[in-house]
Amino acid sequence: MTEQTKRIFGIDLGTTYSSIAYVDEFGKAVIIPNAESERVTPSVVFFDEDSIVVGDVAKESSKIYPNEVVSFVKRSMGEPNFIFVYNSEEYRAEEISAYILKKLAQDAEQHLGEKVTDVVITCPAYFGINEREATRKAGEIAGFNVRQIINEPTAAAIAYGSLDLSDERVVLVFDLGGGTFDVTMIDIRKDSVEVICTGGDHNLGGKDWDDRIVAHIVDLFQNETGTDEDILDDPDTWQDLQLSAEKAKKILSQRPKTPIAVTHGGERVKVVLERKKFIELTEDLLERTIDFTKEMLEEAKNKGYNDFDEIILVGGATRMPQLQSRIKEAFSVTPKMFDPDESIAKGAAIYGWKLGLNDGMIQRLAIKTNKHIEKIDDIPEMIENKELSPKDVKEAAQEVADETGYTLPSVESSMLTVKNVTSKSFGVVAHNPKDEEIVFNIVLRNTTVPITQKKDFYTAVKDQSTVLIRIMESETNRVELPVDQAVDIKTAILNLPPGLPADLPIEITFSLNEEGRLHITAMETSDARQVEVVVDTASVIQGEEFEKAKERSQKLVVH
Numbered sequence: 001m002t003e004q005t006k007r008i009f010g011i012d013l014g015t016t017y018s019s020i021a022y023v024d025e026f027g028k029a030v031i032i033p034n035a036e037s038e039r040v041t042p043s044v045v046f047f048d049e050d051s052i053v054v055g056d057v058a059k060e061s062s063k064i065y066p067n068e069v070v071s072f073v074k075r076s077m078g079e080p081n082f083i084f085v086y087n088s089e090e091y092r093a094e095e096i097s098a099y100i101l102k103k104l105a106q107d108a109e110q111h112l113g114e115k116v117t118d119v120v121i122t123c124p125a126y127f128g129i130n131e132r133e134a135t136r137k138a139g140e141i142a143g144f145n146v147r148q149i150i151n152e153p154t155a156a157a158i159a160y161g162s163l164d165l166s167d168e169r170v171v172l173v174f175d176l177g178g179g180t181f182d183v184t185m186i187d188i189r190k191d192s193v194e195v196i197c198t199g200g201d202h203n204l205g206g207k208d209w210d211d212r213i214v215a216h217i218v219d220l221f222q223n224e225t226g227t228d229e230d231i232l233d234d235p236d237t238w239q240d241l242q243l244s245a246e247k248a249k250k251i252l253s254q255r256p257k258t259p260i261a262v263t264h265g266g267e268r269v270k271v272v273l274e275r276k277k278f279i280e281l282t283e284d285l286l287e288r289t290i291d292f293t294k295e296m297l298e299e300a301k302n303k304g305y306n307d308f309d310e311i312i313l314v315g316g317a318t319r320m321p322q323l324q325s326r327i328k329e330a331f332s333v334t335p336k337m338f339d340p341d342e343s344i345a346k347g348a349a350i351y352g353w354k355l356g357l358n359d360g361m362i363q364r365l366a367i368k369t370n371k372h373i374e375k376i377d378d379i380p381e382m383i384e385n386k387e388l389s390p391k392d393v394k395e396a397a398q399e400v401a402d403e404t405g406y407t408l409p410s411v412e413s414s415m416l417t418v419k420n421v422t423s424k425s426f427g428v429v430a431h432n433p434k435d436e437e438i439v440f441n442i443v444l445r446n447t448t449v450p451i452t453q454k455k456d457f458y459t460a461v462k463d464q465s466t467v468l469i470r471i472m473e474s475e476t477n478r479v480e481l482p483v484d485q486a487v488d489i490k491t492a493i494l495n496l497p498p499g500l501p502a503d504l505p506i507e508i509t510f511s512l513n514e515e516g517r518l519h520i521t522a523m524e525t526s527d528a529r530q531v532e533v534v535v536d537t538a539s540v541i542q543g544e545e546f547e548k549a550k551e552r553s554q555k556l557v558v559h
Contacts, residue, residue, distance in 0.1 A: 008118045008147055008356045010155070010348025011104060013097060013135065015074040015205055016178025017316065018043045020104040021345040022112070023353035027410045029159065029346035034107040040341055041107075043178075045070045045099050047086040052558045054103035063243065066235035070096050071242075072207060075179050077123075077138075078130030080539035094134050094541045095549040098141035102558045105142065119144045120352040122344050124180040125151040125198040128424045128473050129489055129518055133540045141541075141549045147355055149515050152177075153184035154195055154420060155347030156314045160338055161188040162350055169309040170196075174327065174335065175344075176289060177315035179205035183293045185300045185308060191380060192417040196305050197446040199296035204288060206249070206317030212281045213245035213273065214238075220271045221262045231264045252278050253319050279322045286323060290330050299446055299477070311335040314343050357400055357414035364396035379415045418514075421446045425477055426510055426518060429470040430457050432480065439486045442510045445477045452511040459496070459504040459524075467494040467506055469522050469531070494522045494531045 010021045010029075017040040021031045031039045036056055046058035047068045053061065062069040068086065076082035076093040084091045105116040123135045132149050139146035153173035160171065168189045175182045182200035186193060218231055218241070232238045244260050251258040257274040300306075311327060313335050318324070327335045339346070358379070366373040369392060382388040397411045404411070427441035442453050459467065474486035494506065509521040523530035541549060 006118055006356060007114070008120060008349075008352030009105075009108065009116050010345050010350070010352050011101060011119050011121045011139075012152070012155070012345035012348060013074065013101065013121055013123070013138070014040075014043055014177055014344075015072055015180060016043055016207065017041065017341065018100050018104060019342060019345040020108050020116075021342070021349035022108075023349050025405060027353075027406055029162070029349045029353075031342050031345060032108040032111050034104070035110060041100070041104060043071070043074065043100050045073070045096050052099050052556050054100055054558055057559070059243070062239045063236065066239040069239070072179055073097055073100075075203060078128070078132075078134040078540055092541045092545070092549065094138045095141055095553065097135070097138035098549070098553050099556070099558050101139060101142040101144065102553065105144070106558060117145055118147050118352070118356075120148050120150060120348045120355065121146060122152045122155045122348050123149055124175075124177075124200065124202045125153050125182040125184050125195075126180065126200040126202045126423050127151075128487075129516065130539050131202070132516055137541050137546065141546070141553045143550075143554060147352060150348060150351055150418075151182070151184070151195070151198070151420060151423075152180075152344045153182050153186065153198065153314070154193065154418065155345075155351060156312065156338065156343045157184075157186040157188055157193050157347065158350050158416075158418070159343045159347035160312055161193055162347075170305060170307070172293070172308050172311045174289075174293070174311055174313050174318065175200075175315045176313075176317040176323070177205050178317065179203075179207050181205055181289055181292065183289070183296050185296065185305060187305075191413075191415065192419065194417075194419040195421045195448075196303055197296055197299045197421055198423055199292045199299070201288070201292065204285065206246075206315075208285050209249055209278075209282050209317065209320070210242060210245040212285070213248055213278065214241045216273070216277070216281055217241055217245070217260055217262055217271060221264065221269050224269045224271070225267055229265075231262075234264060237262075237264045248273055249278070249320070253321060275322075286326055289323070290326060293331070303446075308333075312338040314338055314340050316340055351418070354414040354416050357404070357406070357411050360400040360403070361393070361396050361411070361414065364399055365392060368392045368396065378417065380417055419448055420514060420516070421448055422451070422512060422516055424473045424475060426512070427472050427474070427486070428457070428508060429472060429483060431460070437483055439472045439474060439481050439483055441472075441474065441477075441479050441481070442508065443512060444479070445475065447512075449512045449516060450514055452509060454507060454509045456505045456507055459500060459502055459506065462500070462502045463498065464500060464502070464504075465496055465498070467496065467522065467524070468492075469494060469508070469520070471518075471520060490520075492520070492522065492531050494524060495529065496524055497527045497529065500524075500526060 019040045041055045042059040044058040046053040046061045073096045173184045180202040181204040184198040185196040252275045262269045362376045401408045401411045425441040425445045426443045430440045469492040471490040472486040505525045511519045
């Protein structure tokens with residue numbers, strides 16, 4: 001790879017397992033095995049004295065050293081109160097996630113003999129601004145140039161759309177991973193992947209099925225031994241049962257029952273879990289995924305999509321047979337299992353590959369047309385608007401093909417348009433005509449991004465000196481809602497000139513980019529004073545703490 005077409009790797013940073021992929025010289029997405037020759041790496045981190053151990057060894061170590069092991073850290077991304085303390089040092093979720101990313105990159109570098117510098121990292125579609133920013137910061141702490149954060153279902157759809165399917169189709173990507181659930185409707189065409197709408201819950205995943213098994217085993221142990229002790233208070237027992245539950249869940253996808261041994265307090269009890277009981281214990285979890293899917297389909301109807309062609313299943317938890325049969329029953333469509341463990345990393349790699357080729361195209365087109373490089377973004381749209389000539393684009397594509405060794409059709413396919421939607425609604429706190437404090441949403445959930453929306457608000461009293469702008473995030477697509485149904489993500493203060501009347505318009509502009517990152521401008525109209533806010537919220541690691549994490553990450557060796 002030349003500097004102009006630097007390889008961009010795709011990373012699926014998962015709750016329970018993570019993986020890294022790239023696109024080979026034939027234009028095919030390939031998963032890179034780790035140092036243990038496995039295609040996925042457990043997202044588990046073990047603080048072993050002066051070393052950081054990630055993966056299978058860390059997962060096994062959780063049985064013996066439960067207090068030195070961190071699992072399921074993705075569920076805590078962007079949470080200000082998550083702190084893991086080891087040897088008097090405090091670690092945030094972003095830094096722990098960075099160690100998982102470093103492990104993936106180190107193993108990839110060893111396998112390929114090539115440095116990993118530029119990456120595309122995936123996140124659940126339902127992640128809000130906090131979690132997305134935290135994911136980006138994790139990549140930066142690991143030392144990467146994070147080219148983009150893209151949604152996991154979008155990545156899966158890109159991988160699916162790369163299979164040379166002959167016809168255009170609307171698919172539902174049903175993504176049930178270890179810790180998160182997303183369901184997304186995506187319109188896949190030859191030259192575009194467009195997200196219609198998305199729904200889900202980033203606190204619902206395969207781990208919740210495991211937890212139900214654990215709770216049931218505890219009940220059986222207590223009945224068998226006659227104790228009312230909560231054996232989960234013992235970290236060793238808790239870790240052991242978590243691993244046993246995950247194993248039992250996988251076995252029950254293949255067999256009708258499985259034995260489980262429980263050892264605690266010198267007593268050993270052997271219990272048997274039947275698939276029928278497992279289904280009964282977790283039925284409500286499964287129904288939640290169905291309900292979220294139905295809600296999303298209702299929202300899709302508002303956008304003119306009344307039907308879909310197929311459902312594709314990604315995420316390891318979709319292997320459960322009861323889930324597949326319930327989806328078929330609910331939606332009268334037989335779902336297709338699509339590369340559940342690898343499609344997201346592969347899709348991210350394909351997206352990164354296209355991004356790299358597109359970079360080469362843009363550089364050449366800037367030279368050919370004497371346009372500033374930042375003025376060339378959406379090449380197909382610029383051709384349609386006659387801002388670029390098809391001849392110049394064809395010549396640029398051929399030059400990139402000659403340099404990289406990829407075929408001309410492959411390079412031309414890099415002009416894929418990917419359109420995403422917001423996973424949350426964003427607004428400000430204001431007063432309604434009844435003088436009640438409410439949240440007024442300026443950008444609604446499932447709006448296509450990038451998007452810029454403006455709304456006028458008004459000063460409350462004469463000679464008002466400042467305006468407090470509380471920026472809110474919510475999971476509803478209602479325009480107005482009570483303040484307690486939204487989350488504060490940033491506060492800004494706009495200073496006003498003296499002598500202003502009441503009811504002076506304050507123009508507030510919300511702009512979201514392709515990643516869902518938010519930029520806000522508030523301007524008072526008499527003196528054109530304004531305040532600008534880029535939302536990289538206070539709950540995400542930043543400043544001195546961020547720099548310390550980066551420095552610590554660069555010094556540590558991850559095994």
